[in-house]
Amino acid sequence: AIQLTQSPSSLSASVGDRVTFTCRASQDILNALAWYQQKPGKAPKLLIYDASSLQSGVPLRFSGSGSGTDFTLTISSLQPEDFATYYCQQFNGYPITFGQGTRLEIK
Amino acid sequence: EVQLVESGGDFVQPGGSLRLSCAASGFNVNTNYMTWVRQAPGKGLEWVSFIYIGGGTYYADSVKGRFTISTHNSKNTLYLQMNSLRPEDTAVYYCARQVERRGYYYYGLDVWGQGTTVIVSS
Numbered sequence: 001a002i003q004l005t006q007s008p009s010s011l012s013a014s015v016g017d018r019v020t021f022t023c024r025a026s027q028d029i030l031n032a033l034a035w036y037q038q039k040p041g042k043a044p045k046l047l048i049y050d051a052s053s054l055q056s057g058v059p060l061r062f063s064g065s066g067s068g069t070d071f072t073l074t075i076s077s078l079q080p081e082d083f084a085t086y087y088c089q090q091f092n093g094y095p096i097t098f099g100q101g102t103r104l105e106i107k
Numbered sequence: 108e109v110q111l112v113e114s115g116g117d118f119v120q121p122g123g124s125l126r127l128s129c130a131a132s133g134f135n136v137n138t139n140y141m142t143w144v145r146q147a148p149g150k151g152l153e154w155v156s157f158i159y160i161g162g163g164t165y166y167a168d169s170v171k172g173r174f175t176i177s178t179h180n181s182k183n184t185l186y187l188q189m190n191s192l193r194p195e196d197t198a199v200y201y202c203a204r205q206v207e208r209r210g211y212y213y214y215g216l217d218v219w220g221q222g223t224t225v226i227v228s229s
Contacts, residue, residue, distance in 0.1 A: 001168075031214070032214045033214060034214055034215035034216065036152075036216075038152075043201055043219035043220065043221060043222055044144075044152065044201075044216075044219060045219075046206070046215050046216060046217045048215070049206050049213045049214055049215025049217070050213050050214050050215065051214070053213070053215075055206075055215065055217060087151065087152050089152070089154070089215075089216075091214040091215075094157075094165045095154060095165070095166075095167045095168065096142075096154040096157065096165075097154060098144075098151060098152040098153065098154060099151075100151050101151045101152075
């Protein structure tokens with residue numbers, strides 16, 4: 001199975017900060033990667049699909065990049081509603097897998 | 108409105124069975140790629156199963172041989188039949204739809220249900 005390793009596991013930041021999350025795949029997954037935001041007690045919300053395509057309705061401060069094994073999700077200027085847990089997911093092979101998540105906390 | 112609503116979660120003893128349902132509105136589950144994802148208490152997301160157009164299916168190793176994913180055409184509903192349940196199957200179960208744009212499918216799940224809770228315990 002393809003493993004996804006997210007780093008850091010947790011991150012403290014302030015409103016207005018620029019933050020970057022990393023997701024590394026154990027083998028080449030081309031661009032078959034998505035990013036999600038999840039808040040407690042809620043379903044995940046799609047932010048980025050195909051590694052870099054912004055989902056409709058998601059603010060422009062979110063962006064995704066990368067291909068192959070290394071991917072990043074960037075929030076250009078943190079807003080209060082962005083504090084949540086972020087997951088990456090790969091679709092290149094079965095079983096489909098998720099990263100373990102990065103928890104973004106308020107500093 | 109495009110929406111998914113899960114139901115069927117319950118408290119069940121180890122070895123028991125449950126069938127989860129995921130009712131879709133605003134689109135047809137039989138012409139989309141559909142997925143079940145679960146989340147154990149306090150843990151991350153775990154992909155469970157996938158069904159694509161034509162009925163092909165895939166399963167996580169942890170559920171293979173015990174769970175069955177299916178759709179019902181006229182009810183526009185996705186199902187997950189869960190047999191031989193184990194305590195480690197305790198989780199919130201979500202159904203989700205893969206991103207589709209004008210007949211092309213993309214790598215992401217854009218519509219999610221609210222989740223249904225399964226607790227397996229004696």
